Amino acid sequence: MTQHPTGGRVHTARPPEAAARPRRRRAARALLPAAVFLAPLLLFYGVYYLYAFGFLADMSTKQTSLSFTDVTDVGLANFRLVLTDPAFHTALLNNLLFAAVSIAAALTLGFFLAVALASGVRLRRFFYAVFLLPSLIPLSLFATVFGRMLETDDGAVNAALRAVGLDSLTQDWLGSTGPAYGALFVLLVYLVGLPVMYYTSDLTTLNTSVLESAMIDGAGAGQIYRLILFPMLRNTHKTVILSVLLMSFRAFDVVYFSTDGEPGGRTQITGTYLYNTMLGAGRVGYASAAAVIVLLVALAISAVQILVQRRSAR
DSSP states (O other): OEEOTTSOEEOOOOOHHHHHHHHHHHHHHHHHHHHHHHHHHHHHIIIIIIHHHHHHHHHTTEEOOTTOOSOEEOTTHHHHHHHTOHHHHHHHHHHHHHHHHHHHHIIIIIHHHHHHHHTTOTTHHHHHHHHHHHHHSOHHHHHHHHHHHTOTTTOHHHHHHHHTTOGGGOOOTTTSHHHHHHHHHHHHHHTOHHHHHHHHHHHTTSOHHHHHHHHHTTOOHHHIIIIIIHHHTHHHHHHHHHHHHHHGGGOHHHHHTTTTTOSTTTTOOHHHHHHIIIIIIOOHHHHHHHHHHHHHHHHHHHHHHHHHHHHHHO
16 A cells, blocks of 8 residues: 555555465465365275275286285286287277267267257156166166066067067077177167266256247257257267266176176176186186276276366366
């Protein structure tokens, strides 16, 4: 504060650094309670996850069994074996294939259902429950029931076909490659509830004046869906795509409890591949190397998701 020539006082602007000091002091004072509050969680992550990752990386260079006896250091041999295993290639490609099916269903069926439900159709709450329920109940239970329906002899699907005289359409749904893939595709498409929830939440934030102007200009329903609503939700599309892609690496229960990777391991994904290798063959080092590779792929996808979200937020 300085004295004005006329006798009054005028306020001088504080330097930016001086103005920022109180904020930094308040942030520093708030840091200690936050650190104390987060300490148990950070300790849990440090002990559980970091130790688990370190143990996994160490075992990936060893050759041993589940009893962890006669441990032999083999270097990078396990990684070379995994990367040259056709079954691992199939499992990884299935992850990407199932993710592509889920993404296609989310961007088409999920988007359409969300817009239709948000427009105020009759029995909206009932339809919300129908499409969200599979995503809310344990997937292992849902997949088990679905797999039981596809049993060859007494499954509900074949029984229904026989009841209406379509015996020629009955088949071994889980014992043939094509029908097994088709069954998993149907199961993944029906799990479209989460994308519907994403779209529904973001539809409430849209500027409705744009839609009203389009309707006044004579735009049809198809044009509004394709040319206005779909582009306006591009950030939601990115979130849905990357979320579904990451979920494909955690779809162990969906595949294991429905097809169990049959026939002949053709429908297995990385999760079932690791499980069968670890417990079935007892090759702990080999399974650890495969898990490290899958983890690196998932981390790469997560990094892409973070970068996309940061760019979208700008």
